[in-house]
Amino acid sequence: LAKTTQPISMDSYEGQEVNITCSHNNIATNDYITWYQQFPSQGPRFIIQGYKTKVTNEVASLFIPADRKSSTLSLPRVSLSDTAVYYCLVGDGSSYKLIFGSGTRLLVRP
Amino acid sequence: EPEVTQTPSHQVTQMGQEVILRCVPISNHLYFYWYRQILGQKVEFLVSFYNNEISEKSEIFDDQFSVERPDGSNFTLKIRSTKLEDSAMYFCASSDESPTNEKLFFGSGTQLSVL
Numbered sequence: 001l002a003k004t005t006q007p008i009s010m011d012s013y014e015g016q017e018v019n020i021t022c023s024h025n026n027i028a029t030n031d032y033i034t035w036y037q038q039f040p041s042q043g044p045r046f047i048i049q050g051y052k053t054k055v056t057n058e059v060a061s062l063f064i065p066a067d068r069k070s071s072t073l074s075l076p077r078v079s080l081s082d083t084a085v086y087y088c089l090v091g092d093g094s095s096y097k098l099i100f101g102s103g104t105r106l107l108v109r110p
Numbered sequence: 111e112p113e114v115t116q117t118p119s120h121q122v123t124q125m126g127q128e129v130i131l132r133c134v135p136i137s138n139h140l141y142f143y144w145y146r147q148i149l150g151q152k153v154e155f156l157v158s159f160y161n162n163e164i165s166e167k168s169e170i171f172d173d174q175f176s177v178e179r180p181d182g183s184n185f186t187l188k189i190r191s192t193k194l195e196d197s198a199m200y201f202c203a204s205s206d207e208s209p210t211n212e213k214l215f216f217g218s219g220t221q222l223s224v225l
Contacts, residue, residue, distance in 0.1 A: 043201040043216025102154040
């Protein structure tokens with residue numbers, strides 16, 4: 001399983017765009033990149049998944065450069081309710097387990 | 111949107127007692143998981159379950175732990191003799207595709223407190 005590195009925490013203000021970058025230098029050819037969000041006292045929630053280039057859904061965008069050694073989760077116009085921990089996971093799905101790192105604790109201020 | 115349901119939301123027990131945490135996965139899902147999160151720490155994998163058997167388990171999932179899918183809807187985690195260090199939030203999760211997808215749906219958790 002590829003190891004991931006994310007910033008421990010980030011601060012932002014309401015209405016701003018937030019970009020959280022994850023490094024995964026030893027990502028394998030078959031690995032996908034998946035992001036989860038976790039609010040306090042709740043289970044993680046799937047946000048977005050990608051393999052290369054750009055993926056966008058109603059919640060976020062995921063940018064993956066050509067070398068795939070990093071990825072950036074982009075949250076447009078954050079609100080207070082986006083305050084949460086965001087996890088980047090990398091894997092090829094050959095294992096039946098997801099390994100969560102420490103994640104990035106995002107605090108959105110008014 | 112379908113969701114994973116866990117009961118109870120809170121469970122308080124005495125050390126050495128047995129507890130059963132219950133989960134109702136999303137109805138058409140085939141893969142089931144238990145994770146736990148000690149306060150302030152990472153979400154830790156415990157066990158995965160598919161086709162009525164354990165697919166993978168972590169070092170945490172020792173002989174004190176067991177899982178069962180007693181009927182077509184419930185998925186349970188049993189801790190036979192609880193220890194103080196078992197106090198944590200326990201999350202059940204399920205998915206409808208092979209692990210390749212890595213898209214899991216998590217429940218809201220059961221907060222287990224061992225006194």
